[in-house]
Every structure is written in structure tokens, then in C-alpha cells.
Amino acid sequence: MAPTPASSRSKNPPPSKLSKLPQNAKITKTPLARRPIPSPLAGPSSPKIVYVSGRTPFMSAVKRIRSLLHSAEARRTQSLRANPPSGCTGDKILDRALSELDTPTRREEVRVAGGGRSVEKVLALARFFEERSGEERVVVRLKTGTVGTIDWIEYEGDGDGAGEEVEREESRLRGVSVLEAVIALK
Numbered sequence: 001m002a003p004t005p006a007s008s009r010s011k012n013p014p015p016s017k018l019s020k021l022p023q024n025a026k027i028t029k030t031p032l033a034r035r036p037i038p039s040p041l042a043g044p045s046s047p048k049i050v051y052v053s054g055r056t057p058f059m060s061a062v063k064r065i066r067s068l069l070h071s072a073e074a075r076r077t078q079s080l081r082a083n084p085p086s087g088c089t090g091d092k093i094l095d096r097a098l099s100e101l102d103t104p105t106r107r108e109e110v111r112v113a114g115g116g117r118s119v120e121k122v123l124a125l126a127r128f129f130e131e132r133s134g135e136e137r138v139v140v141r142l143k144t145g146t147v148g149t150i151d152w153i154e155y156e157g158d159g160d161g162a163g164e165e166v167e168r169e170e171s172r173l174r175g176v177s178v179l180e181a182v183i184a185l186k
Contacts, residue, residue, distance in 0.1 A: 024155055024157050025153050027151050027152070027153055028151070028152040030149055032115055032176060033147070033149070034051060037051070041071070044108045047109070047111060048068045048110045049111045049113060050065055050110060052118050052122050053114065054117040056118070058121070058128075061121075061125055062128060069138070069183065069185055072185065073185055075108070107185055108184065109184040110183045112126070112180065112181040112183065113179070113180045114178070116176050116177065119179040122180070122181050123181075125181060126140050126142055126181035129181075137185055137186045138183050138184065139183070139186055141181070141182040142179065142180070142182075143181075143182065144177070144179055145177075145178045145180070146176065146177055147176050147178050149173070150171050151171065152169060153171065153172060154167060154169050155168050155169070155170075
């Protein structure tokens with residue numbers, strides 16, 4: 001198979017690398033922006049998110065994910081008990097109307113997210129649940145992405161030579177790879 005010319009591969013230019021900083025520069029990195037974590041008791045409309053860092057203990061994250069999945073299953077069975085499936089009223093017309101209104105219930109998902117060095121830990125958690133998908137009855141999907149974060153750069157330098165130090169500050173945008181594992185009950 002002959003190699004394709006560079007012009008037909010991709011129209012997008014490669015991403016530009018960040019420039020090298022001078023010796024008198026100091027970088028202050030800001031943490032990644034995160035969505036607020038809702039209460040585990042919140043309903044199915046609020047997403048359940050577990051943020052993982054490089055220092056998060058593996059089994060603690062597994063237990064946290066399992067507890068969120070268990071509470072989602074408890075909410076689902078509770079709603080099924082409160083609203084039994086159609087066909088239980090005895091009235092044929094009412095049963096048919098209720099069956100037409102029934103929509104399949106969407107399963108609650110637990111999202112495990114991590115960026116940078118913690119991508120490996122998120123992948124290990126996804127693999128842990130994927131290997132035990134038969135006994136835990138879960139489905140695992142992976143999503144990748146990039147999140148922009150701001151780095152503040154402070155320059156310290158001599159002013160006009162009269163002993164004054166001039167400090168200036170600037171910012172630059174840095175991209176961080178993010179991996180999100182979506183774990184849902186079957």
C-alpha cells in the first residue's frame with residue numbers, strides 16, 4: 001500500500017506546542033474546572049460524578065461507584081413499585097392507554113472522570129468493572145476529551161537598573177487530556 005501524500009491526510013495543522021519559558025518565569029497551575037458534585041440521594045436527573053486523582057485509593061473509588069450504582073438501583077425499584085407496569089388495573093381501555101404512555105426508563109449512570117496523570121486510574125477502574133460485568137451487571141463506556149486550563153506565568157526581572165523589580169503576569173491556555181468512564185447498570 002502506497003503512502004498517502006501529506007496534503008490528503010488532514011487539513012488541520014498540528015497543534016502548536018507551548019513556548020519555552022525564560023529562567024525568570026514562574027508557573028502557577030490552576031486546577032481543572034469541575035462540575036459540582038450532587039448529593040448521592042439526588043434523583044436520576046442529576047448526574048452522578050466521581051472525580052479521580054492520582055492519589056485516590058483504588059478500592060475507595062470502587063466502593064464509591066458501587067454505592068452510587070446501588071442507590072440508583074434502589075431508586076429504580078422504588079419507582080417501579082410505586083408505578084406498576086401497565087396491565088395491572090383490570091380495565092382494558094385504561095391498560096392500553098397506560099401502555100402507550102409508557103416510555104423505557106433511562107438507566108442512571110455513574111461517571112468516573114480524571115485528567116492528566118489520573119487517566120490511568122480511570123482506565124483501571126473501567127477495566128475492573130468491565131471484567132466483573134457479569135456478576136455486577138454493568139455496562140462500561142469510555143469517552144475521551146481535552147479540557148483547557150489556565151496557567152499563570154509570573155516574570156520577575158530588573159526594571160531600569162535602579163534597584164526596582166518589575167513583575168508582570170500573563171496567562172496561557174494549556175490542554176489536558178481527560179478520560180471519562182460511564183458505568184451503568186444493565
